[in-house]
Amino acid sequence: MNDSQASVKVDKLSFSYGQRQALRDISFNLSPGITMLLGPNGAGKSTLFALLTQLYRQQQGEIRFADEPLKQLSHRANAKLGVVFQQHTLDMDMNVSQNLCYFGALHGLNASSSLAQAIPLLSHFGLDDRLQDKVRTLNTGHKRRLEIVRALMHSPAILLLDEPSAGLDPAGRRSLMQTVREYCAEHRVAVLWATHLLDEPGAEDQLLILHQGQLLANGQCQALIADHDLQDLPQLFAHLTEEPRP
Numbered sequence: 317m318n319d320s321q322a323s324v325k326v327d328k329l330s331f332s333y334g335q336r337q338a339l340r341d342i343s344f345n346l347s348p349g350i351t352m353l354l355g356p357n358g359a360g361k362s363t364l365f366a367l368l369t370q371l372y373r374q375q376q377g378e379i380r381f382a383d384e385p386l387k388q389l390s391h392r393a394n395a396k397l398g399v400v401f402q403q404h405t406l407d408m409d410m411n412v413s414q415n416l417c418y419f420g421a422l423h424g425l426n427a428s429s430s431l432a433q434a435i436p437l438l439s440h441f442g443l444d445d446r447l448q449d450k451v452r453t454l455n456t457g458h459k460r461r462l463e464i465v466r467a468l469m470h471s472p473a474i475l476l477l478d479e480p481s482a483g484l485d486p487a488g489r490r491s492l493m494q495t496v497r498e499y500c501a502e503h504r505v506a507v508l509w510a511t512h513l514l515d516e517p518g519a520e521d522q523l524l525i526l527h528q529g530q531l532l533a534n535g536q537c538q539a540l541i542a543d544h545d546l547q548d549l550p551q552l553f554a555h556l557t558e559e560p561r562p
C-alpha cells in the first residue's frame with residue numbers, strides 16, 4: 317500500500333443534529349498505523365464515523381482521503397475505505413464463505429476473486445478453518461474478526477473500526493488489537509479505532525480524545541501524558557475532561 321493513499325485529513329469539522337451540536341471544530345490527520353479515538357458515550361464518535369462513511373452529509377469543515385475532498389470522491393471513497401460499525405451486519409444463517417462472497421460482489425468481485433482475497437486475511441485473523449461454518453456458530457471474537465476480514469477484502473487504505481472490541485473479554489480484546497496492529501503495520505493501512513475503554517490505547521499509539529463533541533487531545537499517548545506531567549491515561553483523561561472549558 318502506498319502511504320499517500322492511507323491518509324485522512326479532517327479539518328474544522330462540525331456537525332449538529334438540529335440544535336444539538338455533536339462535533340465542534342474537529343481537526344486531525346490519520347496516517348498508516350492505529351489511531352485510537354477515545355471518547356465516552358455521547359462524545360461524538362459515531363457521528364464522526366457517519367461523516368467519514370458519508371452516511372451523513374457534511375455540514376461544516378472538510379474531510380480529505382489521500383488528499384482528495386471526500387465530497388468529490390463520493391461513491392469512489394468506498395474503494396478506499398473499510399468499515400466495521402458497532403452493529404453486527406453479518407448474515408448469521410450463511411456460512412463464512414457465503415458472507416464474504418456476498419460482500420465481495422458488492423465491490424465487483426466474483427466468488428473466486430473474493431475467496432482469493434479473503435483466504436490470506438482469514439489466515440491472518442485465525443479463521444482459515446471456518447470457511448464452511450455458519451456465522452451463527454462463531455464466538456463473538458471470531459464474528460468480530462470476520463467483520464474485519466470482510467472490511468479488508470477489497471484492500472482499502474483506510475480502516476474504520478467503531479468499538480471493535482465491544483463484548484470481548486480482556487484476552488480477546490488484546491488478541492484482536494494485536495492482530496489488527498500487525499496486519500495494518502505490514503500493509504500500511506491507516507486505522508481509526510474508536511473505544512471508550514481507557515486501557516485500550518497503547519503508550520505509543522496516536523490518540524484522539526473526544527469529549528462532548530470537542531477534540532481535547534491529539535498526539536502520541538505517552539507524549540500527551542508526559543506533556544501534562546501525569547502518570548497514565550486515566551489521569552490524563554480525568555484532567556482533560558474535568559477541566560472547565562469555554
Ligand SMILES: Nc1ncnc2c1ncn2[C@@H]1O[C@H](COP(=O)(O)OP(=O)(O)OP(=O)(O)O)[C@@H](O)[C@H]1O
Pocket residue numbers: 333336337338355356357358359360361362363364512
Ligand atoms: N440522530 C440523532 N439525533 C439527535 N441527537 C443525536 C443523534 N445521534 C446522536 N445524537 C447526539 O449527538 C451526540 C453524539 O452522539 P454519538 O452517537 O455520535 O456519540 P458516541 O461517542 O458514538 O456515543 P456512544 O459511545 O454512546 O455510541 C450525543 O449527544 C447524542 O445524544
